[in-house]
Amino acid sequence: MVNPVTEIKKPVLRIQNLHVSYDKNDKGKYAVANVSADIKKDQITAIMGPSGCGKSSLLRALNRMHELYPNIVTQGKIFLNDVDISKLSNIELRRKIGMVFQSPNPFPSMSIYENVVAGYKLNGIKQKKNQRDEIVEKSLKDVALWNEVKDALHKRGNFLSGGQQQRLCIARALAFQPDVILLDEPTSALDPVATSKIEDLLIKLKKNYSIVLVTHNMAQAARISDYSMFMYLGELVEYGKTKDMFTNPSDKRTEEYLMGKFG
Amino acid sequence: MEDQKVIVDKLSSKSKDARRKASNGIFHGLVILFSLITITPIILIILNLVEKGYRQINLHFFTQIAPDSWDAMQAISQGKLIPGGILNGITGTFMMVGMASIIAIPLGIMIGIFLYENGNKRYANFIRDITDILQGAPSIVLGLIAYLWVVKYITHGFSALAGAVSLAIMMLPLIIRPTEETFKMIPNTIKEAGVALGVPYHKIILKVMMPTGLSGLMTGILLALSRVIGETAPLMLTALGSQYVSFDITKPASAIPLLIWNFYNDPNLVNLIWSSSLSLVAMVLALNLISKRIASKRK
Numbered sequence: 001m002v003n004p005v006t007e008i009k010k011p012v013l014r015i016q017n018l019h020v021s022y023d024k025n026d027k028g029k030y031a032v033a034n035v036s037a038d039i040k041k042d043q044i045t046a047i048m049g050p051s052g053c054g055k056s057s058l059l060r061a062l063n064r065m066h067e068l069y070p071n072i073v074t075q076g077k078i079f080l081n082d083v084d085i086s087k088l089s090n091i092e093l094r095r096k097i098g099m100v101f102q103s104p105n106p107f108p109s110m111s112i113y114e115n116v117v118a119g120y121k122l123n124g125i126k127q128k129k130n131q132r133d134e135i136v137e138k139s140l141k142d143v144a145l146w147n148e149v150k151d152a153l154h155k156r157g158n159f160l161s162g163g164q165q166q167r168l169c170i171a172r173a174l175a176f177q178p179d180v181i182l183l184d185e186p187t188s189a190l191d192p193v194a195t196s197k198i199e200d201l202l203i204k205l206k207k208n209y210s211i212v213l214v215t216h217n218m219a220q221a222a223r224i225s226d227y228s229m230f231m232y233l234g235e236l237v238e239y240g241k242t243k244d245m246f247t248n249p250s251d252k253r254t255e256e257y258l259m260g261k262f263g
Numbered sequence: 264m265e266d267q268k269v270i271v272d273k274l275s276s277k278s279k280d281a282r283r284k285a286s287n288g289i290f291h292g293l294v295i296l297f298s299l300i301t302i303t304p305i306i307l308i309i310l311n312l313v314e315k316g317y318r319q320i321n322l323h324f325f326t327q328i329a330p331d332s333w334d335a336m337q338a339i340s341q342g343k344l345i346p347g348g349i350l351n352g353i354t355g356t357f358m359m360v361g362m363a364s365i366i367a368i369p370l371g372i373m374i375g376i377f378l379y380e381n382g383n384k385r386y387a388n389f390i391r392d393i394t395d396i397l398q399g400a401p402s403i404v405l406g407l408i409a410y411l412w413v414v415k416y417i418t419h420g421f422s423a424l425a426g427a428v429s430l431a432i433m434m435l436p437l438i439i440r441p442t443e444e445t446f447k448m449i450p451n452t453i454k455e456a457g458v459a460l461g462v463p464y465h466k467i468i469l470k471v472m473m474p475t476g477l478s479g480l481m482t483g484i485l486l487a488l489s490r491v492i493g494e495t496a497p498l499m500l501t502a503l504g505s506q507y508v509s510f511d512i513t514k515p516a517s518a519i520p521l522l523i524w525n526f527y528n529d530p531n532l533v534n535l536i537w538s539s540s541l542s543l544v545a546m547v548l549a550l551n552l553i554s555k556r557i558a559s560k561r562k
Contacts, residue, residue: 068458094461101459105452109474119460122470169456176460 010081011038012179012210013062018076020057020066020234031057033234035076039180039227044202044211046225046242048218050262054234055214059182062212063097064090081179091123098173099182103189104165106157106172113153116140116171139171143201163194167201174209181205183213187220199224218258222246230254312544316537324348324538328508329522335531345532349539351508355423355516359502360492362427362512367434368484374435375442376468391443398436405432406497414501423509423516426502430494434487441483445476478557485554489547495520519543 020032032054039045047055057066064085066072078085085093106115116136120127127135136153140146145167149160157168166186173181183202187195202211203224215221221228221242228242230251238245238254249255256262323346330338330347338345374390381387409429418424449472457467473480495518498504503515504525523539526532 063459065455065458068455089461090463091461094459099459101452101455103450103452105450105456107453107456107471107475109471109477119462122457122460122462122466124466172456172460 010041012041012081013039013212014079014082015039015058015062016077016079018058018061018078019074020054020061021073021075022057022071024071024073030054030234032061035231035236037229037236037239039210039212041210042206042208043226044206044213044224045227045229046221047212047214047229047231048216048221048257049229049231050257051216053231055229055231056184057234058231059184059212059214062180062182063094063099065099095119095176096178097180097182098176098178100166100169100173100184100186102185104162104169106160106165106168108156108158110156111154112140112149112157112160112168115157115168116175118172119176135175139175140168142174142205143167143171144197145171161194163190163197166190166194166198170198170201170205174205178209180210180212183211185214185216188216195220230257232257309544312537312541316539316541319344319535319538320541325353325542326350329506329517329525329535330532331506332529332531335529339531339534345535349519349522349535349542351505351517352519352522352539353542354508354510355502355505355521356492356518358510358512358516359423359426359430359498359518360488362424363430363434363491364484364488366427366431367438367487370431371435371438371483371487372442372473372480375439376446376472378439378443379446394436394439397432398440401496402429402433402494403496403500405429406500408432409497410500418513420513421501421503421515422513423502424512426498426516426518427512429497429501430491433491433494433497437487437490438483441486442476442480445479445483446472448479449475478560482554482558485550485557489550489554492550493520493543493547495524499524519546 015035015037018032018035019030021030023029035058047058049055060066061074062078062085064074066074067090080088080093080096085097088096106112107118110118113136114121116139117127117132119125120132120135137146140149145164148164149168152159157165160168166189170181170183170186187198190198199220202213205211206226213221213225225242227240228238228245229236230238230245230249230253232253238249238251240250245254246258249258325348327346327348328351329349330345334347335345374394378387378391406429409425409432413425413428414421453471453475454467457471462471498518498521502518502521504521505515505517509516519539519542523536523543526535526539
């Protein structure tokens with residue numbers, strides 16, 4: 001079933017010896033310890049693991065989100081299409097790597113339209129109006145929200161349901177046409193119907209985008225991901241094709257986690 | 264088990280039920296009584312002001328400057344209304360409160376943001392304590408300070424600027440704390456959404472956080488305004504008062520509360536205190552109502 005073309009494609013992200021520590025002074029304690037992995041292009045990679053295993057920390061290292069918190073120290077190298085991400089400016093990096101959070105967080109003071117193009121607007125990137133209209137329409141169509149909100153584009157998004165808001169947030173990330181989309185447990189605050197809509201959406205989106213998904217829901221990882229990482233205590237225990245990992249885990253800890261013995 | 268059953272029986276017995284209803288009724292009555300006691304003075308104040316002041320309120324009252332004592336005496340002896348109004352007070356109040364806002368609002372919001380960003384650092388806690396102390400400082404002391412700084416060294420005489428500075432110092436803590444509280448209430452994920460789009464820090468504050476918390480900021484600002492608009496003591500030591508409409512910030516200026524004080528001290532003008540007070544109370548009430556309206560909008 002695996003498309004041979006994707007097999008040859010270069011990895012979109014290469015993580016090399018990544019360490020993340022939440023305490024500047026305590027050098028021995030890592031939230032993410034020595035993780036190296038290649039994230040495949042145009043695939044969904046799921047990061048699984050019990051709470052506190054470092055999966056969110058790993059994800060947030062990928063777009064240097066940690067810079068917001070001066071206590072967090074990141075070591076190691078991450079390459080996006082062979083470019084060291086520490087050499088990119090914030091805006092360059094985050095145009096190429098979009099992020100969606102656990103709870104939907106559209107900007108409450110902005111309309112739906114403004115939310116989608118918020119990245120352009122807030123960064124002062126000038127565009128013509130029809131160009132902007134196009135981006136809004138395309139992004140909202142990509143997340144299957146266009147038909148639901150096209151008559152209310154200039155209203156604030158607070159009448160939207162949680163699932164719609166989360167799709168709006170995905171649209172906001174897509175507006176930049178990124179290479180990679182990071183999702184940090186995007187469905188954990190949503191009901192099952194909204195969750196399955198987002199899952200369908202992600203499967204559709206992987207045609208054009210590489211997706212990295214943090215989830216504590218094993219079934220979700222099994223349903224939609226092509227590759228899976230299993231992390232435990234900051235360590236990358238196992239990384240491989242989702243099918244292989246779920247049917248035949250090579251590490252005992254992975255097996256126990258998948259069997260529900262802990263986590 | 265037996266014991267529990269007994270208790271349940273006792274609780275549900277009829278006499279207990281009646282007693283509970285009675286005590287509930289008494290408590291209910293007390294709550295209503297006390298709230299009536301609380302609002303009665305407020306209503307009486309407003310009624311008194313209206314009763315004694317409404318006769319003087321007309322267009323002239325807002326478009327003419329304060330009369331001098333002689334004219335007022337003649338008008339009274341002829342049984343007419345006292346001529347003139349409080350225009351010099353209104354312009355002075357607007358000018359000084361306006362200048363105080365220009366000084367205090369940006370500064371207060373910036374300090375509020377600083378406190379929000381630096382949470383529990385020792386320096387932020389220090390600033391927070393100082394802010395609380397400033398909020399409790401008697402207003403006449405702030406007037407003295409403005410006298411010392413501005414009247415003595417900058418304008419070399421009583422001036423509107425000095426009045427504005429004393430009001431600005433009063434406004435600062437009233438803006439700082441609500442700003443900090445408002446920003447704290449905005450979920451951190453909103454800020455992170457901005458960071459994830461590569462937005463620079465100052466733009467996240469200005470274009471994401473401030474619009475999101477706008478109603479909270481406005482509430483703080485309006486309450487601060489309504490608080491200082493009626494301040495008298497610091498203005499006596501700084502702006503002094505003036506008989507004319509003056510927009511020169513280096514010259515003395517009047518204000519509505521100062522006029523009330525002047526009217527009170529002049530037997531011929533003393534009748535004007537009611538209508539002046541009524542106008543002042545109306546302005547403060549309006550500001551309060553607007554800020555309530557804005558605050559309820561955010562929910």
